[in-house]
Amino acid sequence: MQTAARVTHLPPYLFLSLDQMVQRERARGRDIINLGIGDPDMPSAPDAVIALQQTVNDPETHRYPEALGSKRFRKAITDRYHARFGVDLDPETQVISLIGSKEGIAHLTWAYAEPGDLVLVPDPAYPVYRAQAEFTGATVYPLPLLPENHFLPNLGTLDPSILVRSKLLWLNYPNNPTGAVAPRAFYEEAVSLCRQYDILLCSDLAYADIGFGGYRPESVLSIPGADEVAIELYSLSKSFNMTGWRIAAAVGMRSAVLALGQVKSYLDSGPFTAIQNAAVAVLDTEPDAFIRGLNTIYEKRLNLALREIRAMGLLGEVPRSTFYVWFRTPPGMSSAAAASFFVQAAGVALTPGSAYGVYGEGWLRLSLTVPFVTLEDALMRMRQALSHRDNR
Ligand SMILES: Cc1ncc(COP(=O)(O)O)c(C=O)c1O
Structure with a gap:
């Protein structure tokens, strides 16, 4: 067939x-x-393993998870963002649990992109941004990441005729595959451009906690006003060796969190509550x-x-x-x-x-x-x- x-x-x-x-x-x-x-x-972080063994015995965790994620999970993500990035979020309206950030990439694209739209995708990039945009029938507009520009897209050279047709901008810093990181000035430029052209800035922060020589990655949401135009994916996969657990969150812009929740409500019921509880244990104890x-x-x-x-x-x-x-x-x-x-x-x-x-x-x-x-x-x-x- x-x-x-x-x-x-x-x-x-x-x-x-x-x-x-x-x-x-x-x-x-x-x-x-x-x-x-x-x-x-x-x-994986030992706190996650121990907490899962305990919490899975509780039949309450065996039922359908709460739509946006458990209150405890959303609060733990909010606390993490405050402590780690100096970003304050409302756990009720600005956080949604995900079955890994890959799931978030897919469903954010489904929530916004449609045939005729452009989706701005870095090149080279994690292949999921492109594939999901193509699934929706939108057109991928590649943003070259070149060594001479430290693997940052040259946003200033994008033509307004492209920008007016663009629905999403994908950024992924720290970057897979190049290892590049984003300076604050770059995030400021991206936020301002997305505001001007009404583009959803999607920041994939999958490597949020990995850093060398004292470097600590920043969140795009630390730019003032960013939560009016940006949504960010924070995953426990790489920070806590939890790739197999499938647990992450999307945070930031309220209407994007809502739209993502609408799409997800027809597709999945969120991560297993016991896994959310294990994630809380990791995030709450000396991460x-x-x-x-x-x-x-x-x-x-x-x-x-x-x-x-x-x-x-x-x-x-x-x-x-x-x-x-x-x-x-x-x-x-x-x-x-x-x-x-x-x-x-x-x-x-x-x-x-x-x-x-x-x-x-x-x-x-x-x-x-x-x-x-x-x-x-x-x-x-x-x-x-x-x-x-x-x-x-
Ligand atoms: C840039 C990037 N985003 C997302 C993911 C997927 O992460 P998760 O396990 O949270 O779905 C990966 C995994 O390699 C990645 O490299």
């Missing part, structure tokens, strides 16, 4: 293809180190101590990766957040050719930059979500593979 065009035209989900390729090579007996997928390798430990581990891995990639002559910008290193392909190789070279010659899987958009061509993404010794082994193999190639 023929699937809908929106499915037929969808490229295979990047990480699924990557995973299948790794499985295929492993089935052939090859030892592959997978640095392609950004899924934390360490266990920063856990995050400091996490960042120390990632930073150690990062320094190792930077040293080795620099020695290979491929280093681009040094990331201040995320757990990715975005680096150049070896001279003369496309992203796909380089990714395939490192699998074949080194047994190391990386993500080809071109999978994130045309402006990702010429780049590779390495994920720091493997233990230090595994990373050390992978980088040594990559270096050896390159030097064999150069000596041929």
Whole structure:
């Protein structure tokens, strides 16, 4: 039976293809180190695990969750925003629970975009923004992220004829895949532009708590007046090693929270209440101590990766957040050719930059979500593979 065009035209989900390729090579007996997928390798915050074990015994948690999320969850998110970003939110009207931020990306797009609209999507980017815009029949207008502009879109050059047709602007800082971060002045410019052209600013803050060298990511909602035009996605996935739990929140602009709730009420009933309770336990008990430990581990891995990639002559910008290193392909190789070279010659899987958009061509993404010794082994193999190639 023929699937809908929106499915037929969808490229295979990047990480699924990557995973299948790794499985295929492993089935052939090859030892592959997978640095392609950004899924934390360490266990979830212990407070979450303990709280879930306790709360799941309460039959109250077994019923349909509250539409916008439990009061306790919304309050915990509000408290987190106050403590972490200095942002005050109303838990009743400015917070909604999500089954992960990926779910929020999808349903925000469904709440606003329609055929004829433009959706402003960075390139390279997490592929879900584009796919969801295309699902709705809207047109994606790519915003190139270039190294010479520190991987920030050049908003000042957008033509008013484009802006008047634009419904959503997606921003994702700290940025996957480039590791770039947004200075406050950039957020100010984005808020002011979205106000002027009545565009919903969607900020995907998936890497909210990861930072190196003392860097701490900011929230776009800390810009005065931003909550009249912006909605932000805050996820527990990366901050607390909870990708499998599927728990996040959308916060900020009241009418966008409401619209998202309307769409969701016809699609899902929100995250399992026991998981919301576990999230509350994490957010309420010293979350920063856990995050400091996490960042120390990632930073150690990062320094190792930077040293080795620099020695290979491929280093681009040094990331201040995320757990990715975005680096150049070896001279003369496309992203796909380089990714395939490192699998074949080194047994190391990386993500080809071109999978994130045309402006990702010429780049590779390495994920720091493997233990230090595994990373050390992978980088040594990559270096050896390159030097064999150069000596041929
Ligand atoms: C930029 C970005 N946004 C969203 C997500 C999805 O996060 P969640 O687990 O909260 O759905 C990811 C996951 O890799 C991501 O990189």
